[in-house]
Amino acid sequence: MSTEKLYIEKELSWLSFNERVLQEAADKSVPLIERIRFLGIFSNNLDEFYKVRFSDVKRRILINQESGINDNSKHLLGKMQSKALKLNLSFDELYNELILEMARHRIFLVNESQLDENQQKWIRKFFRRKVLPHLTPFILSDDINVLQFLKDEYAYIVVDMKKWDQPQDEHTQWGSSEEDRSQQAQSQYGQSQYAIVEIPTDHLPRFVMVPEQKGKRRKTIILLDNIIRYCLDELFQGFFDYDELSGFAMKMTRDAEYDLSNEVEHSLLEQMSESVSQRLTAMPVRFVYERDMPEDMLNTLCSKLGISNYDSLIPGGRYHNFKDFIGFPNVGRDYLEHKSLPPMRCADFDGFHNLFDAIRARDILLYYPYHTFEHITELVRQASFDPKVLSIKINIYRVAKDSRLMNSLIDAVHNGKSVTVVVELQARFDEEANIEWAKVLTENGVQVIFGAPGLKIHAKLLLFSRREDEQLVHYAHIGTGNFHERNARIYTDFSLLTADQDITEEVRNVFGYIENPYRPVKFNHLIVSPRNSRKQLYRLIDSEIANAKAGKKAALTLKVNNLVDKGLINKLYGASTAGVKINMIIRGMCSLVPGVEGISDNITIISIVDRFLEHPRVIITHNDGDPQVYISSADWMTRNIDHRIEVAAPIRDPRLKQRIIDIINIQFTDTVKARWIDKEMTNSYVPRGNRKKVRSQIAIYDYLKQIEKQTKKNRQQQEHNEPEQGQ
Numbered sequence: 001m002s003t004e005k006l007y008i009e010k011e012l013s014w015l016s017f018n019e020r021v022l023q024e025a026a027d028k029s030v031p032l033i034e035r036i037r038f039l040g041i042f043s044n045n046l047d048e049f050y051k052v053r054f055s056d057v058k059r060r061i062l063i064n065q066e067s068g069i070n071d072n073s074k075h076l077l078g079k080m081q082s083k084a085l086k087l088n089l090s091f092d093e094l095y096n097e098l099i100l101e102m103a104r105h106r107i108f109l110v111n112e113s114q115l116d117e118n119q120q121k122w123i124r125k126f127f128r129r130k131v132l133p134h135l136t137p138f139i140l141s142d143d144i145n146v147l148q149f150l151k152d153e154y155a156y157i158v159v160d161m162k163k164w165d166q167p168q169d170e171h172t173q174w175g176s177s178e179e180d181r182s183q184q185a186q187s188q189y190g191q192s193q194y195a196i197v198e199i200p201t202d203h204l205p206r207f208v209m210v211p212e213q214k215g216k217r218r219k220t221i222i223l224l225d226n227i228i229r230y231c232l233d234e235l236f237q238g239f240f241d242y243d244e245l246s247g248f249a250m251k252m253t254r255d256a257e258y259d260l261s262n263e264v265e266h267s268l269l270e271q272m273s274e275s276v277s278q279r280l281t282a283m284p285v286r287f288v289y290e291r292d293m294p295e296d297m298l299n300t301l302c303s304k305l306g307i308s309n310y311d312s313l314i315p316g317g318r319y320h321n322f323k324d325f326i327g328f329p330n331v332g333r334d335y336l337e338h339k340s341l342p343p344m345r346c347a348d349f350d351g352f353h354n355l356f357d358a359i360r361a362r363d364i365l366l367y368y369p370y371h372t373f374e375h376i377t378e379l380v381r382q383a384s385f386d387p388k389v390l391s392i393k394i395n396i397y398r399v400a401k402d403s404r405l406m407n408s409l410i411d412a413v414h415n416g417k418s419v420t421v422v423v424e425l426q427a428r429f430d431e432e433a434n435i436e437w438a439k440v441l442t443e444n445g446v447q448v449i450f451g452a453p454g455l456k457i458h459a460k461l462l463l464f465s466r467r468e469d470e471q472l473v474h475y476a477h478i479g480t481g482n483f484h485e486r487n488a489r490i491y492t493d494f495s496l497l498t499a500d501q502d503i504t505e506e507v508r509n510v511f512g513y514i515e516n517p518y519r520p521v522k523f524n525h526l527i528v529s530p531r532n533s534r535k536q537l538y539r540l541i542d543s544e545i546a547n548a549k550a551g552k553k554a555a556l557t558l559k560v561n562n563l564v565d566k567g568l569i570n571k572l573y574g575a576s577t578a579g580v581k582i583n584m585i586i587r588g589m590c591s592l593v594p595g596v597e598g599i600s601d602n603i604t605i606i607s608i609v610d611r612f613l614e615h616p617r618v619i620i621t622h623n624d625g626d627p628q629v630y631i632s633s634a635d636w637m638t639r640n641i642d643h644r645i646e647v648a649a650p651i652r653d654p655r656l657k658q659r660i661i662d663i664i665n666i667q668f669t670d671t672v673k674a675r676w677i678d679k680e681m682t683n684s685y686v687p688r689g690n691r692k693k694v695r696s697q698i699a700i701y702d703y704l705k706q707i708e709k710q711t712k713k714n715r716q717q718q719e720h721n722e723p724e725q726g727q
Helices: 010-026 032-067 073-104 117-134 178-189 224-230 232-236 268-280 295-305 322-327 355-361 374-385 404-414 431-443 501-515 533-549 566-578 638-642 654-668 696-726
Strands: 107-110 156-163 191-198 207-210 219-223 244-254 284-290 312-316 364-368 389-396 418-423 447-449 461-468 471-479 491-498 527-529 555-560 581-586 603-608 617-621 628-632 644-650 674-676
Touching: 010 032, 010 073, 032 073, 032 244, 032 284, 032 322, 073 107, 073 312, 117 207, 117 224, 117 232, 156 224, 156 232, 156 295, 191 232, 191 295, 207 224, 219 224, 224 232, 224 244, 232 244, 244 295, 284 295, 355 374, 355 471, 364 654, 374 389, 374 404, 374 461, 389 404, 404 418, 404 431, 418 431, 418 501, 431 447, 461 501, 471 501, 501 644, 527 533, 527 638, 533 555, 533 566, 533 617, 533 638, 555 654, 566 581, 566 638, 581 654, 603 654, 617 654, 628 654, 638 644, 654 696
Parallel strands: 107 219, 284 312, 389 418, 418 447, 555 581, 581 603
Antiparallel strands: 156 191, 156 244, 207 219, 244 284, 364 491, 389 461, 461 471, 471 491, 527 644, 555 617, 603 674, 617 628, 628 644
16 A cells, blocks of 8 residues: 555645646737736636635634644645745736736736826826726724725725825934934824725726827726826825825735524525625635735734734735736737637527427537537527426526526516526525525516525526427436526536436426425436435446456546545545546546556546636446446535535437547547646646647537538438438
């Protein structure tokens, strides 16, 4: 038995994933504007890391202290802080490099000191007309509770209004002794009053185009932060007595967890509304401040925010909340961002009067963002008025704010359909939006179900019941991603559409299980958490182990976002030891250590980070030459296996089964965006060697485009031959 470490801390593995995101910003082959946007993605990810992962470890430390328990949480927190600070330094270097690179393309991101006279006048007018109405400074005093109004999602400028104790004169006479000079310097320093100004990015764009002088072929962009800095005097003038104004950037990140009220008389909707409000006053876990911030100002803020020894206090530059850079505008040439890959229409729908006829003819597999999500919104739209459709049931975890799909569900109610929407109120960071949708749906007659508290519903199910020839026929959607129109343009995800009675009947049973999770229910085809997922996943792995021990070929292919459940990891170690060849694609956290002699030397893991976010979960077993393929909503984490309602579906159509196998195989040939996952978390790229250059996301687009072209051609030939057969 090897003495090597067999589990990587998931928090450190998560930071390693975010380092891969930062690699994309550093990759010179990535278009310039996309590199800047990857800085925004990195920053947004890091925000979530502190809200969730960091705060969880901090909470563990505090609980263990109260209980007198000693564990390695403090040591882990130190390693997390060290890694995060190292990544922040790399981020700062990359940011400066990209600013210079933009200037070479005649795009200038300037600060307030780099404006010419005409631009200064324009900025003043813009500030008075557009910005000033949205600014209300908060004056720091003993009476004000900073934690009540500071928000997670915003950057702030802390303003120092300084009143000098004596005039600042270059001819001031200094005392001869060191003590005299020290006292005089302290007196010279003056008195400060602090105020906090929120940068109102919920009302105004973060990036503002500044007019250029005629004849200058360049684009100038200034951040809203710098416009406010430049015009601070217009905000405070006439209200406060000061000699000098200066501003310093800051940002705070809060613990994202919350506690549900146990009061019986409160509905879950009321409890979740309260808990989202509680998050606004949750304690901070990270405080980022401008490096030049005066020490007294920093100490005052830390005291008011209750920053502890276990929180991250991070000195940074003058810009925070870099997540806004995800939407950095391309004001230059087209080649500075990715060439568009227009979503394809699935040819399996061609030639049918409606989408239900197409699904009844054969199972249909969609793969976003290569396929358009409009097939799903159109399916729900048709169902909303189709006289044969009697009812619609759907799980909602995350949806777009202006969702066409949700509006079609409301239309269905108005057309007399029975509509049931299972709304997951505990979808992290989407609770508020889901609460609002729950209210709107309820007001319009939709039956809204919230499920059981403590058991998140993460399945991606949609079920239609239709009366056809005096029979009740069901159609189902089972997916790996949310019903979110915008995300479907940037996340890769599978959607299976089927009228297979075995599958649709079990989807019906899942909805019944959601309404009553304590009622006995059995699933023979679907893998459903928490009912049978662990048992069934162990069974799939054990079957490959048995084949390996019998001298047969045995292999397992897995694609997930995260692999951290120790029970499943140990099963995979056992399979590797037995001789099962295991290939995995893991985007994010991976606690399994590959390449340990005698334990995991049959396990190979890659991670792909590219223009689309890899999101599907896929299981492929060799099964003695008759592969089994599943798509799933569940990652291999304990919460997904044991504490959520998740669904994995078998792909039974041989044509679609092979398609998924081909797609996964293309990803394993990636020689551009694939990185090795190893025990040192080095994130080294898979070497190309003498192989051809393969960028899997582009290769998959071309593969699917060819399939759609061939399907369309076959359909046209079929339509051409049908009249001849009738003659």
